[in-house]
Amino acid sequence: MAAMDADSAPASAPAGLKARLRALFSGSGEASLTRRLAGTIFLIRVVSAAMAYFSQILLARWMGSGDYGIYVYVWTWVLLLGSMLDFGIAASAQKIIPEYRASGDHARLRGFLSGSRWMTGLASGAIALLLAGLVKLLSPWIDADTIVPLYIGCLTLPAFVVANTQDGIARSHDWMRLGLMPQFIVRQTLIIGFTAGAFALGLQLGAVVAMGASAAAVWIAMIGQMIVLNRRLGSHIEAGPKAHDYRGWLKVSLPILLVESFYLLLSYTDVLVLQQFVSSEEVGVYFAVVKTLALVSFIHYAMSATTAHRFTEYHTSGDKERLAAYVMHSIKWTFWPSLAATLVLLALGKPLLWLFGPQFTSGYDIMFIAAIGLVVRAAIGPMERLLNMLGHQNACALAYASAFVLNLILCLLLIPHFGGHGAAAATSIALTFETVLLFWIVRQRLGLHVLAFGKRN
Known part of the structure; x- marks a missing residue:
């Protein structure tokens, strides 16, 4: 009998784990749907991160740390400006589209789906x-x-912005793969293919x-996404008149912007200021550290995009109890996976950095400093999205502005003496300050406890 029990235990353990996973992700409620969608987004971002990591390793080894540092600097500007030049439409789509659907305003809905991208x-x-x-004017300096x-970065911007707008539209319909795969999978695949081809050609x-x-990859991925999105929207929404409320869209979007x-600015200030005080080689090392820790940020991004x-x-329907439960669910599923991912990345940090090149392992101790801010921010989950969606974007903007100013001042004070450290x-100090402010704002304005642990009222 003991032998039979011993033999059956290993078989039952995987079965029990499988049952728990099925219960976790296969339910029909909002929580299960959120976990599935967030899981889809996280999986896409993880695969994308692996591909981006691989491409950055190849670029760093093929280009050398000097050219790689220049590429990182310019690409950072593309990411920063490209994410701002949609005027907040990509984020506000998740507020505007549900409101149009709830009110039955199909004319404005149809107008937004096309007009937002043209705008x-x-x-x-x-x-x-x-x-x-x-750039031409400042070229002597x-x-x-x-x-x-x-110049090539400027050429990339329009496609980058339209792709972001299409991402927001797709996510508002729960089409997570359509929203994210062109930007994070197709784009990375094309970058790897194009650069490998150039290297192979000598x-x-x-x-x-x-x-x-990178510019070619952004444009091709955006056009492909546009074709598929237009086809899907055509079968999902009946044809009819369009109303373009540009002023109304901007009224909602600009505070979110x-x-x-x-x-x-808070996310990219470190790299941009670092470029002014240290060599391109040191910028490349710091960027490798940031890329290695990116997995933690992807968890936060996945929950933000899903919720x-x-x-x-839930706010529009007036279901406060449902909203509060959903908020706490999103916080837990942001913090605990983020903490686990951070511990794993810190344990494997040195060999991961070595993949970029032996000289990149000099940034290993920087990882521990940078990880603190990411874990602290994860402790309150996607609360910036909650404030934006519930009409408290001005208070949220004030919190971010304060954190950005603090980050900029600290970067200017610390980078000249300590470099990447x-x-x-x-950045970690600024993220901690931002987290405290957001916690206090949500507590005061919404009466919600938004920590992954501690007392709940």
Whole structure:
């Protein structure tokens, strides 16, 4: 009998784990749906991160740390500006679309689905031309090796912005794969393919070629996503008249843009300030550290992308109890996976950095400093999305603005003396300050306890 029990235990353990996983992700309620959608987003981001990590390793080894540092600097500007030049439409889509659907305003819904992309595409194209002119004007004071990559970065911006807008539209319909895969899987695949092809052809793989490959990948992925999204929207929404409420969209979007802008500035200030005080090689090392820790941020991103439009739905319906339960669910599923991922990444940090090149392991101790801010931020989950969706975006923007100013001041004070260590410390302190402010704002305005642990009222 004991032998039989011993033999059956290993078989029952996997069966029990399988049953628990099935119960966790296969339910029909909002929590189960959220976990499935967040799991889909997280899986896409993890696969994308692995591909991006692989591509960054290849670029760092093929280009050398100097050209790689230039590429990182220019690509950071593309990420920063490209995420801001949609005027907040990508984020506000998760508020506007559910409200139009709930009110039955199909004319404005149809108008938004097409007009928002035209608006952001044309506006970002015009701004990209102005930025290219600014690069030309400032070229005597810009490093000569950086000028052409900056021009290519300007060319990339319109496609990047339209792709972000389409991502917001797709996520508002729970089409997570359509929203994210073109940007995070297709784009990365094309970047790897184009740069590997250039390397195989014997081309000098510097910052110019790498930025050209990235620009082509962004444009191709965006156009493919547009074709599929238009086809799916055509079968999902009946044809009819369109109403374009550009002023109304901007009224909702611009305060959210303010929040997103300060968040992005907070995210990229360290790299941009670091470039002004240290060598391109040191910037490359710091960026490798940030990329290695990116998995933690992806968990936060997955829950934010999944929950935002449901915060709007539950708030609009007046179901406060349901909203409060959903908020706490999103916090728990942000913090505990983030903590686990951080511990794993810190344990494996040195060999992961070594993949970029032996010199990149010098940034291993920076990982511990940078990880603190990410874990602290995860402790309150996607509360910036909650505030944005419930009409408290101004208070949220103030919190982010305060954290950005603190981060900038600390970067300017610490980076000249401590380099990458100072950048990581400045960002972690700013993220901790931001988390405390958001916790207090949600507590005061919504009466919700938004920590993954502790007392709940």
